[in-house]
Amino acid sequence: MSAIDDYPVLEHPVTRTGAKAAALQPRLADLKVAALRQCLERHQGDRQLVILQDFPDPDALSGAWAYKLMAQQYEIQCDIVYAGMLSHQENIALVKLTDLPVQRWPLSIAQNKDLSVYQGVVFIDNQGTTSHLTCLLHSADLPVIVVIDHHSGQPHFGAEFVDIRPHIRATATILTQYIQAGLLNLDPSITQHVKCATALMHGLRSDTNALQQAQEEEFLAAAYLSRYYDPQLLSAILQAARSKSVMDIIERSLRNRLIHNNVSIAGVGYLRYENRDAIPQAADFLVTEENVHTAVVYGIARDEAKGLEMVVGSLRTTKLTFDPDEFLKEALGQDSQGRYFGGGRSLAGGFEIPLGFLTGNQEDSTYADLKWQVFDQQIKHKLLERIDPRS
Structure with missing residues (x-):
């Protein structure tokens, strides 16, 4: 042989x-x-x-x-x-x-x-x-x-x-x-x-x-x-046109973005599961801003038919020395089975984090707001810690 x-x-x-x-x-x-x-x-x-x-x-x-x-x-x-x-x-x-x-x-x-x-x-x-x-x-x-x-x-x-x-x-x-x-x-x-x-x-x-x-x-x-x-x-x-829902999520990412060390981070809140492709489109848009070399956009996607929720996110970068795969794996870590929540390739990456026990209670707007605040702050903290350990 x-x-x-x-x-x-x-x-x-x-x-x-x-x-x-x-x-x-x-x-x-x-x-x-x-x-x-x-x-x-x-x-x-x-x-x-x-x-x-x-x-x-x-x-x-x-x-x-x-x-x-x-x-x-x-x-x-x-x-x-x-x-x-x-x-x-x-x-x-x-x-x-x-x-x-x-x-x-x-x-x-x-x-x-x-x-x-x-x-x-x-x-x-x-x-x-x-x-x-x-x-x-x-x-x-x-x-x-x-x-x-x-x-x-x-x-x-x-x-x-x-x-x-x-x-x-x-x-x-x-x-x-x-x-x-x-x-x-x-x-x-x-x-x-x-x-x-x-x-x-x-x-x-x-x-x-x-x-x-x-x-x-x-x-x-x-x-x-x-x-x-x-x-x-x-x-x-x-020439396929962007839908209104995509434009809304891009607008949310612009409004909520935080820029630190030339990295733009934006949480867009809740979105429908079928609209999750708006997340990478928003990241593509944010990375075009002046003095920004990397953009990360994320939100909580709801699949109402299955009663599932997960944090989904995308990363885009124009910096050739920036490794999206290493960055997301080190920032977000692994699940209990050793599978990384995020990963990537040259100049792009993505991540998914199941909400597990915290999924649901959509009818309670106060609970939903609190849940988003927790995940938004936690993800921002993990990303900023990798961008600048002193932050």
Whole structure:
């Protein structure tokens, strides 16, 4: 058995620098392509479940679609699913305008699904820690076949193939590289291929702030996709209007922001669970303020149908030396099972903190106000302690 069969987990060689690392990249890329091709060949004819984070973004949606098309070359049928909501206006437009084949599986529906029809699970743009479906799949003893992500590494479930590259700015970039390597031959005469290429272009564009934070890999991927994508379709996706609820939350973040050491922190109070994508949009807006390099926005999201509440937050930064993953993990810590409440990638991060026993009593406005004050002050304190230990 070859070394690549023994060790299919191929991550960025962070311990190597300079010319050695540069020389290693082509070889690593070839090994990754070979390993994924072998993995797909081993599972020819299977049916797989592709899991996205609960609130999938364009990077996740497009990457999952690209994987599905690649797997089809090996007669592997994939169902792309997520447990949460599509609430960001661009995400809704992306799915509707491209007919992107994704299904919403809330836990109430997923629990009644016959999971025995699947032979394995695939995680794209996540590692299972941001999906409420993970525990259900684990209890069904479904093996994890593939993990492809650009976020910092998390404990995973012994997947056959793992490609985690935190130095890459978008998972769409990684999938485009696999396509370029021949795992899928894009054909501009096939409508589905054109729409997928457009989705990938949107994915890498959205995760690099319209390519302003792109690196060489993203520009090379975009150059390749430019032969196949539909500019008019992408323009229509990007022109989706912000809803009034999103604008209200952005306004709240402006009104409540606290700026300390060039970091803007804003609590926006309560919001509906389906509007939680307004949080990262507010962070995107606050980080554009003069003399601000990092913005953190958070609020308590209520899922009234399930009677659940959780603090959700997003971080955006323009400071290249700022590590969102390290900052949020150290500031917010872990739960009783050792899972971090927050994490991130280059220039962006997010967090979720369940309220547990304190959930509920929405009809009591005094109690709700007190609860928000406690969480608002506690989160601000933890963040400020990391920004300036003397504060």
